[in-house]
Structure formats: C-alpha cells, structure tokens
Amino acid sequence: MSAKRLRQEAADLVKKTQEFLEAQQQLGLDFVRGTPEAPARDQARSERELLLSGTLSLEEIRQVLGDCRRCKLHAHRTQVVFGVGSPQADLVFVGEAPGADEDAQGEPFVGRAGQLLTRMIEAIGLKREQVYICNVLKSRPPNNRTPEPDEIAACEPFLVAQLKAIKPKLICALGAIAAANLLKTKVPLSKLRGKFHDYQGIPLLVTYHPAYLLRNPNEKKSAWQDLQLLQKEYLRLTSPPSR
Ligand code: SF4
Numbered sequence: 001m002s003a004k005r006l007r008q009e010a011a012d013l014v015k016k017t018q019e020f021l022e023a024q025q026q027l028g029l030d031f032v033r034g035t036p037e038a039p040a041r042d043q044a045r046s047e048r049e050l051l052l053s054g055t056l057s058l059e060e061i062r063q064v065l066g067d068c069r070r071c072k073l074h075a076h077r078t079q080v081v082f083g084v085g086s087p088q089a090d091l092v093f094v095g096e097a098p099g100a101d102e103d104a105q106g107e108p109f110v111g112r113a114g115q116l117l118t119r120m121i122e123a124i125g126l127k128r129e130q131v132y133i134c135n136v137l138k139s140r141p142p143n144n145r146t147p148e149p150d151e152i153a154a155c156e157p158f159l160v161a162q163l164k165a166i167k168p169k170l171i172c173a174l175g176a177i178a179a180a181n182l183l184k185t186k187v188p189l190s191k192l193r194g195k196f197h198d199y200q201g202i203p204l205l206v207t208y209h210p211a212y213l214l215r216n217p218n219e220k221k222s223a224w225q226d227l228q229l230l231q232k233e234y235l236r237l238t239s240p241p242s243r
Contacts, residue, residue, distance in 0.1 A: 044070075051157040054164035058087045061161045065138065071154035073139035078103045083134030083162055090238050091126070091230075092168040093117065094159065095209060096177040097137035099144055108133050113211040117174070120210065120223070124231035132166055134159065136181050152181055163199075169237040171202055172230055175209030193226060196233065203237075205230050 047064065050056065056064070062082050068074060081098040084107050093109075101111030109117045118128050137147050137155050159181075163171070173179040176189040182199050183192070183206075192206040207226035208219055 048157050051161040052164075054161070056161055056165060058083070058162060058165050061158060061165060065158055068138065071139075071151045073137065073141060073151055076142045077139040079106045080138045081106055081108050081135065081140070082138055083132060084108055085128065085132035086130055087132070087166060089130065089132035089166055090169040091130075091172065091234055092132045092134070092163060092166055092170075093121075093172045093174055094178045094182060095133070095135045095174040097135050097144075097147055098140040099211070100140070103140040108135050109210070112214060113209070116210040116213060120227055123224070124227050124234065126234075132162075132168070134162055136178055147177060152177075156181065163202075168202060170230070170234055171199055171204040173204060173206045175212060178209075179206040193222065194229070196229075203233060205233070 051061065051064065065080060065082065068080055077098075081102050085092075095109060095117075098108060099111055099113070101114070102108050108114070117133070121128055121131055136159055137151060138158060139155075141147055141151070171182065173182050179189055179192050180186065182204060183197055185192070189206060189208070193208075196203040196205055198204065205226060207230075208216075208223050213220055213223055
C-alpha cells in the first residue's frame with residue numbers, strides 16, 4: 001500500500017473515532033461500560049503517534065483537530081484558530097494563544113498585536129502570506145490568561161505536526177510561552193534572546209510577543225535587533241549559493 005494511502009486511512013480512522021467519541025459524549029454515554037478510559041486513552045495515543053509521525057499535511061492535521069474538545073478551553077472559545085500563511089513557508093512565527101480578535105475571526109494575529117506582527121514581518125522584507133503564523137494553543141484562554149500545563153500538553157502535538165508538515169528553515173518564537181514550550185526550557189526570555197537555538201535541527205530565534213511590545217514600547221528597539229538577526233539568517237538560508 002502506498003504511503004499516501006496509508007496516511008489517508010490513518011487520518012480517516014482518527015476522524016471516525018473522534019466523531020464516534022463526540023457522539024457518545026453528546027448522548028451522555030460511556031464509551032465502554034466498566035473501562036471508559038481505556039478506548040479514549042488508546043485513541044489519544046494512536047492520534048498522538050500519527051501527529052508526531054510527520055506524515056500529515058497541514059490540511060490533514062486541521063481535519064484531525066476538528067472541532068477540538070481535547071482540553072477545557074473548548075468551552076470558552078468561539079472557534080479553533082489553527083494557523084495562517086504559506087504551507088511551504090521558510091519562516092514560521094509561533095505565538096502563545098488566540099486573543100479576542102483571533103477567536104472572533106478564526107485567524108491568528110489579526111488584532112492590534114497582529115498588526116504589529118505584520119509590520120515586523122514587513123520590516124524584514126517579507127509579506128505575511130510568505131510566512132506561516134500559528135500559536136502554541138489553538139483556542140483562546142478565558143480573559144487571555146496564561147495557558148495551563150494540561151492545555152499545552154493537549155494541544156502541543158498539533159503544533160509539532162504543523163512544524164513537521166511545513167519543515168521551515170527558520171522559526172521565530174514570539175514571547176515566553178512559545179519559547180519555553182518549543183525549547184523545553186525554563187530560562188527567562190531575556191536570556192534566550194539575541195542568539196539562535198535549535199528546535200529539532202531548525203534554527204529558532206526568540207523575541208518579544210507583539211502584545212508585550214504594545215504594552216512596553218521601550219523594548220521595540222531590542223525587538224528590532226532580534227528582527228535584524230532573523231532577517232540575516234533568513235537571507236543566508238534562503239539565498240541560492242553563489243558560484
Ligand atoms: S486548546 Fe488545543 S487541545 Fe485545547 S480545545 Fe483548543 S484546540 Fe483542542
């Protein structure tokens with residue numbers, strides 16, 4: 001059987017299982033009487049393996065995500081905010097979570113912070129459509145509170161899968177939450193800035209979240225220094241080798 005067919009079958013299986021579990025929940029039924037956790041756990045495990053396998057396209061990942069209820073944030077959001085931009089992007093920006101505007105429009109970084117991010121992208125000579133933009137969490141936390149560990153754990157496989165599907169040459173983590181989760185570190189953002197880190201073989205730069213820059217305009221100068229670093233590395237990685 002071809003790899004493409006295998007992938008399709010796996011995605012179909014996950015979708016069907018998810019629909020079945022959702023239907024059971026809506027009917028108020030346990031999945032299997034006596035051992036209700038086991039099938040859900042097995043399903044979650046196989047879904048996680050599928051997402052982490054790096055075989056799914058962005059479209060397939062979005063399909064698996066569905067109208068996600070894998071963590072408690074589903075109860076507060078208007079809609080899932082998956083990601084936007086080029087599936088072949090060389091540069092991916094990863095933020096924290098959708099805010100009110102993003103929750104309403106279903107697209108990441110569209111509010112005031114998003115407009116600043118667009119200007120940051122343009123400052124390094126790119127257009128928003130040329131990069132890919134997403135968040136660690138795909139649902140808005142109530143009142144934009146800090147994401148909780150169980151929410152990040154539930155949503156993380158989708159971010160990992162997105163990055164595996166896009167295979168960017170460069171990643172920019174926007175803010176402390178994105179940096180901490182991509183790099184698996186507790187080092188403060190101030191100490192992570194100014195140099196490239198490694199995310200599964202991909203250079204990763206950390207800078208301030210645009211929402212933080214709106215609240216702390218004095219830090220825009222530092223953010224500009226980060227962007228210059230990012231631009232230099234982007235040009236180095238994407239320019240054809242000179243003869
Ligand atoms: S934050 Fe992620 S895991 Fe939680 S409900 Fe939203 S999409 Fe699902």
